[in-house]
Amino acid sequence: MLTAKTKTGKTLCLGYDYKKETLFALRKKEEFICPDCGESVVLKLGDQRIFHFAHKQGSTCRVIYENESYEHLEGKRQLFQWLIRQKVPSVLEYYDREIQQRPDILFRHNGKKYALEYQCSTLPEHVFTKRTKTYLENDYIPLWIIAASHIHPKRNETLSLSNFHYSFIRSSSTGILYIPAYCPVKHLFQLVESITPFSIKNTFAHQSYFPSDKIDLDALLEPNPVKKIQVTLSNWNTENERYILNRVLHPQSDQKMLLREMYSHGINPFLLPPEIGLPVTHSVLIQTPPIIWQMYIFLDVLANKKPNDELTIQEISSHFNKRIQRNNIKLRALPQVADIKPILPVIEYLQTLQSLGILTRKGSLVFQVQRKLILPKSNREREEIKRLFLQKNNMLLSKNK
16 A cells, blocks of 8 residues: 555655655654554565555455555556646545545546546456446546556457456547556556457457656547558458357357357358458447357348348347347446447447448438348358458448447
C-alpha cells in the first residue's frame, strides 16, 4: 500500500516523490496506521522494491495488500502522478466505506467521479463484474486499465484475448470500443482498438502506443478512431478457414450440434459461401465466432427466403434470441459496456449483406432479399467464388469501420 496515516491523523501518500532521507526521518519520529483497518503498518524503504507500507504479521487486513506486486505498486503510483501533473483532483487508494471498495485512484474530471483500477493479476469474472456494477450503481465511472504485460500479439495483427481481457473493454462517448493498458517499465500507454474476433479467443486488433507524457486523460477516455486498415478480407478468410478446419476435425459438443444441423440441410462446412462469417464492427459483443452465429442466421432465415421476400429485424431478433436461449449462441460479458444491445452486430451483418447486394433496405426495420446466397457444390467452384468475392470486396471491413 502507498498511503497511511500518522497517529495524529495526517496522511502520508507515497504516490508523491519523497526523498529517501525525508522518509527515513519521518519513520524515526512517526507511527503509521492503516487508514482502513486502523492497525499499525511499517514504512518499507528498501532498495529492491518501491517504497510502501506493509501490515505487520497477524494483521486481519493483510489479505488486501499482501499480494501487491512491484508492477502494481509502481503502475498505480505512475498513473496517480500522471493525473496530478494534469491537475486532475485525485486520491490514491481511496476507500469508500459505503460501498466497501477501494479503487486504486479516485479522481474527478468534467464533473464526473471516476474509479481507476490498475489490474496486474487475473481477476475472476464474477469479481470483476461485481466491482464494476457496484461502481456504476454508486455514480462512479469505472476505468479499468490492464497491465500491458498481459497483452501478447500473435501474427498478422492478431491477439489472443481471454474473458478476463475482454472485461476491460470500454466505450468512448462516440462508441469506440477499446482496451486501455499501461506499462510502468516503459511509461507507456497501450490502446487495443478495432477488436474483431474470429474465434472465441483470437481476434484481429490494432494497437496504439503513447508515452505517458504524450497522452492526456481526455485522449485516454476519448481515443481518436483508428484510420489505418486493420484487416483485409483475405486475411480474415484465411483465419476463418483455419478455424473451420480445426472445428470440423476436432468439434466440441455444441459444434457437433451445428454440424449435424448443417448436414441435415445438405450443407458441407468446407463449402460455405464467403458471405457467411464476415467481420462486423461490434462482433465483440457475441462470444460465439462470426462463422457460427452467421450460419445460424442463414439456417433460420436466409436459407428459406427467395428473391423479393422480406425479412424484418423483429424476425431476425426472434430467431437470434431463441439460439441464445438454447445456448447455441453465447453473448460475451462486457461489464463496462452493458448498455450496448447484442443485436447490433446482427444488424451490422445485414447491412453488410446489403452492401454486397444480397439484401436491400425497405425501411428502418425491413430488408428485402435481392438474391440468394450461392452454396458451392465443389472445392473448385468455391475457390472461384471466393476469388471473385475477395477481388471485389477485399476492403469491405475497413469501409464498414
